[in-house]
Amino acid sequence: MxxxxxxxxxxxxxxxxxxxxxxxxxxxxxxxxxxxxxxxxxxxxxxxxxxxxNAAPPVQVALYYESLCPGCRNFIQSQLYPTWQQLSDLITFSLKEHQIGDEWQFECQHGVNECIGNVIETCTLYYNEIKTAFPVIACMEANAKPYDAQVGQQCASQYSVDYSTILKCSNSTLGNKLEHQMALKTDALNPPHTYTPWVTLNGVHTEDIQTEAQNNLLKLVCDTYTGKKPAACTMALDVCYNY
Structure with a gap:
């Protein structure tokens, strides 16, 4: 050109x-x-x-989380989802399920229902682009039972997503393989994660990044973005984040 x-x-x-x-x-x-x-x-x-x-590259945000982790659910609802809604053109992000256990067999910190919720959300990400999958996942995480099929169906229907395919995946060998891939990504973190939610910014995790993300993710993304700041960045005021 x-x-x-x-x-x-x-x-x-x-x-x-x-x-x-x-x-x-x-x-x-x-x-x-x-x-x-x-x-x-x-x-x-x-x-x-x-x-x-010369367009500025998007800011890459990744969240490693557990579906029933109270802090994770709070972070998704109070920081990640609102920030994505306002700055979806500026950021690319991924959700990584945190797993504990051996290959193919998962022991989830908050019990068997968390394992079910994890694989359902992993399959949601597998079959849909992030702009479609994230609203569904945020909807499920806003409910006390993200693992419940009725909750999943309601959230998927709200955003015109086929939940039957997701549910079938979650009960299949494919779903188990996808969870194992998530576990490998979690194990590859450097530095290794020691808690959830665990946030990386452009592939980097530090305690300062974690603290800023949990206090005001919108401001952190705006400060990191090297291009022209959108109007939403002027609203990135300091707020308190509580577990």
Whole structure:
């Protein structure tokens, strides 16, 4: 795209060289210069291309959690989901289920129902893009029984998601394999996790990041993003986070 733009500017030079005594490399430095050299449209196209090429990368947020962990559920409801709703264009994030136990056999900290909830949410992520899966998971986590099939069905229906496929997955070999993959990702954390919820920012975890995420994730993402700040970032005020 950039090469094509430069070619267009060179062609214009043939027509306007008698009127424009400014070197081509300076034609797009200002609106007045572009106008005097007759290359307004070409410069507009060039700058648009440059803005696209220089777009700031999204902030990557990952949450390692357990479906029945009170702190995890609180964090999803008070920080992660509200932040995603306001800054979904700025952030990419993933939800990683935290598991305890040997391969294929999972012992969940909050009992067997948590294991059920974990695999249901893992299958939800497997079959749906994050923009579809996360509202469903947030809905289930807002309920005291995210493992309950009726709760899952209600949340899935609310966002037009096929829950029967998710439920089938959660009771299958596929669901068990997906949970094992989540366990491997959790075990690969560096530094190793010592509690949940466990937050990483652009792949990094520190106690400062954890504290800031739990206090005001919106502000943390806004401060980390290197591009032009959206209006939502002006609302990133300090708030208290309580377990």
């Amino acid at each position: 950039l090469r094509t733009t430069l070619l267009l500017l060179s062609l214009v030079c043939v027509c306007c060289c008698q009127k424009c005594n400014i070197p081509p490399r300076l034609w797009c430095t200002s609106v007045e210069t572009a106008r005097s050299c007759g290359v307004q449209e070409q410069c507009r196209f060039y700058k648009s291309s440059q803005n696209s090429l």
